[in-house]
Amino acid sequence: MLFAHGFGCDQNMWRFVAPAFESDHKVILFDHVGAGRSDLSAYDPERYSTLAGYAGDVIAICRALDLKDVIYVGHSVSAMIGVLAAVRAPELFARLVLVGPSPRYINDDGYVGGFDRSAIDELLDSLDSNYLGWSTAMAPVIVGNPDRPELGEELTESFCRTDPDIARRFARVTFLSDNREDLANATTPALVLQCANDVIAPVQVGEYVRDAMPNATMTMLNATGHCPNLSSPEETVSAIRQFLGSSVPAQA
Amino acid sequence: MTAAGADALEAFYDALVDDDPQELYDRAPCGYLSTTPDGVIVKVNQTFLTLTGYTRADLVGERTFAELLSPGGQIYHETHFAPLLRMQGRAREIALDIVRADGSRLPVLVNAVLEEGTDGAPRVIRTAVFDATDRREYERELLRAKARAEESEARARALAQTLQQTFIPATPPAIPGLAIATAYRPAGDGSEVGGDFFDVFQLRDDTWVVAIGDVRGKGVEAAVVTALARHTLRAAAAAERSPSALLRVLNDVLLREETERFCTVACLELTKVAEGWQALVACGGHPLPLLRRSGTSPRPVGAPGTLLGVFPEPDLVDTQVYLEPGSVLFLYTDGATEARKGGELYGDERLLATVAAAGPAAPDVIDAVLHDVLTYQAGQSRDDIALVALGVPG
Numbered sequence: 001m002l003f004a005h006g007f008g009c010d011q012n013m014w015r016f017v018a019p020a021f022e023s024d025h026k027v028i029l030f031d032h033v034g035a036g037r038s039d040l041s042a043y044d045p046e047r048y049s050t051l052a053g054y055a056g057d058v059i060a061i062c063r064a065l066d067l068k069d070v071i072y073v074g075h076s077v078s079a080m081i082g083v084l085a086a087v088r089a090p091e092l093f094a095r096l097v098l099v100g101p102s103p104r105y106i107n108d109d110g111y112v113g114g115f116d117r118s119a120i121d122e123l124l125d126s127l128d129s130n131y132l133g134w135s136t137a138m139a140p141v142i143v144g145n146p147d148r149p150e151l152g153e154e155l156t157e158s159f160c161r162t163d164p165d166i167a168r169r170f171a172r173v174t175f176l177s178d179n180r181e182d183l184a185n186a187t188t189p190a191l192v193l194q195c196a197n198d199v200i201a202p203v204q205v206g207e208y209v210r211d212a213m214p215n216a217t218m219t220m221l222n223a224t225g226h227c228p229n230l231s232s233p234e235e236t237v238s239a240i241r242q243f244l245g246s247s248v249p250a251q252a
Numbered sequence: 253m254t255a256a257g258a259d260a261l262e263a264f265y266d267a268l269v270d271d272d273p274q275e276l277y278d279r280a281p282c283g284y285l286s287t288t289p290d291g292v293i294v295k296v297n298q299t300f301l302t303l304t305g306y307t308r309a310d311l312v313g314e315r316t317f318a319e320l321l322s323p324g325g326q327i328y329h330e331t332h333f334a335p336l337l338r339m340q341g342r343a344r345e346i347a348l349d350i351v352r353a354d355g356s357r358l359p360v361l362v363n364a365v366l367e368e369g370t371d372g373a374p375r376v377i378r379t380a381v382f383d384a385t386d387r388r389e390y391e392r393e394l395l396r397a398k399a400r401a402e403e404s405e406a407r408a409r410a411l412a413q414t415l416q417q418t419f420i421p422a423t424p425p426a427i428p429g430l431a432i433a434t435a436y437r438p439a440g441d442g443s444e445v446g447g448d449f450f451d452v453f454q455l456r457d458d459t460w461v462v463a464i465g466d467v468r469g470k471g472v473e474a475a476v477v478t479a480l481a482r483h484t485l486r487a488a489a490a491a492e493r494s495p496s497a498l499l500r501v502l503n504d505v506l507l508r509e510e511t512e513r514f515c516t517v518a519c520l521e522l523t524k525v526a527e528g529w530q531a532l533v534a535c536g537g538h539p540l541p542l543l544r545r546s547g548t549s550p551r552p553v554g555a556p557g558t559l560l561g562v563f564p565e566p567d568l569v570d571t572q573v574y575l576e577p578g579s580v581l582f583l584y585t586d587g588a589t590e591a592r593k594g595g596e597l598y599g600d601e602r603l604l605a606t607v608a609a610a611g612p613a614a615p616d617v618i619d620a621v622l623h624d625v626l627t628y629q630a631g632q633s634r635d636d637i638a639l640v641a642l643g644v645p646g
Contacts, residue, residue: 006331007331008330008331008332008335009331009332009336009339012339013335015339076331115323115327116323118323118324119322119323119324119326119327120324120327121324122322122323122324122325122349123323123324123325123327123328124324125324126324126327126328126347127328128395129347129388129391130332130346130347175327197290197316199318199319199323199326199327199330200326200327200330200331224290224291225290225291225318225330225334226330226331226334227330227334227335227338230335230338230339231289231290231334231338
């Protein structure tokens with residue numbers, strides 16, 4: 001199982017979910033280049049100017065580790081990154097779990113993405129403003145974790161923290177993306193995990209993804225917000241387990 | 253007890269009584285609200301209502317905190333604020349915009365803590381909200397100032413580079429029977445203009461002038477003198493009969509300029525003769541050119557001379573040198589020999605050894621010296637480096 005984090009933070013987003021699968025799966029976590037503890041010098045603005053660049057990394061990880069029948073779990077923008085990877089290299093992937101996916105965040109004719117373009121500009125302002133006082137704002141007090149102090153250390157260093165310039169670029173790539181056309185080409189069996197009251201990926205966007213993908217089902221979670229992996233990890237784990245236990249639907 | 257003491261004590265008790273817990277909460281000097289872990293507002297103080305224009309009935313049980321934010325702020329909340337709060341139990345000084353009841357924006361700074369129940373499950377989020385209108389304007393001004401500073405730095409860099417390009421020929425001329433190779437590396441990151449220059453130009457049919465020089469100092473003032481030096485040599489070459497005479501003209505011009513700057517120059521006049529070239533070498537305080545004859549070690553040629561722009565009667569002489577086929581004459585500025593590794597200089601010995609070991613042609617010598625010097629100082633060039641090599645094919 002390969003877990004991919006979304007825009008904003010890093011692989012720690014999965015720390016309440018991923019361990020639940022360690023007993024019966026090989027669990028792999030990674031930070032996107034530019035996030036968490038990735039090598040920032042590897043960030044190439046050109047390569048990462050589209051989600052395809054990130055999808056290329058996912059494929060590279062699968063190939064480098066010689067993974068087969070990958071169950072890809074992607075949160076937020078990484079849901080679409082997984083879709084793109086599965087379109088390009090379908091042989092690698094057995095299942096896709098898409099947590100709060102959105103193929104396009106900005107409203108369009110006949111399509112509700114949830115945001116106007118001005119909201120994205122506001123977000124970029126918000127990033128600027130919050131990076132001004134980055135070092136003090138992020139003064140971290142870590143959830144007590146006495147048996148794994150190194151995890152606290154890791155969080156201190158990296159959680160939700162990255163180079164401001166890269167954060168801006170990733171925000172742009174994420175929120176200005178439009179991958180609606182790609183959905184129909186992803187034949188890998190997929191599960192859309194949809195929260196109620198998710199402002200970033202509203203229910204109708206989740207339904208759009210389910211309907212546009214040839215092999216997708218959707219599970220509505222009781223969790224609210226955009227991060228069920230943090231707010232309702234048990235429910236998230238059980239929804240994924242249920243999906244993995246289900247028989248592979250016939251190819252459409 | 254004095255009367256004043258009694259008054260103070262009374263004031264103390266009055267304040268204490270007035271500030272009962274309910275007053276303390278409602279009229280705190282910051283907006284204060286409590287929400288469920290999912291963000292639904294369960295309690296809010298009067299200061300928050302006053303700041304935002306909502307009524308208690310609008311909010312309690314009806315709205316989440318995130319719903320009160322601008323759309324951009326909602327994204328930030330979901331992607332940064334909420335995860336941070338959940339993972340670290342608190343978030344501090346997060347800048348957000350609240351949309352007031354009348355639709356206007358209220359810039360705020362937010363601190364929040366997540367309280368957990370005895371079972372470790374999240375129970376309540378307590379959020380303090382500070383009006384940051386002035387602070388945000390100040391931040392914007394800072395950001396604008398930062399953007400302006402970056403822009404002007406970029407302009408200064410472009411200006412330095414443009415100016416620097418006037419210190420050397422765009423491409424050295426092709427001289428029949430003489431190979432020319434050159435290199436030029438401005439100091440540091442190239443954002444500041446330095447003082448090294450060189451020039452190669454034709455005087456008569458079979459006679460050429462080659463000059464290399466170094467104006468002391470950096471920056472605009474040095475750049476002005478550098479351009480002056482290069483163009484004075486060019487202009488004077490038509491009238492003067494020897495390199496030392498050329499340098500004397502430059503010395504006079506620099507003295508008349510009343511500049512504090514002085515410079516060192518090595519100047520050659522090259523004349524084609526039968527198989528090779530006859531060179532007249534004059535130096536004004538500049539490192540002597542190195543002559544490497546085929547099969548022998550390189551050696552300095554010419555006499556050191558007086559640096560230019562300081563003394564009215566400089567000691568400048570011409571030395572005649574024959575460049576036979578297979579020989580290379582190498583000119584450089586002290587940016588090469590004074591390259592540093594720690595406290596140690598690259599020095600003359602290393603330079604001589606590198607020139608001796610380099611390949612036979614002029615470009616081989618330039619490549620070898622440049623590579624060796626740059627490697628020696630690990631890319632941290634503190635001074636400009638100008639190199640010119642003249643090779644007689646043979």
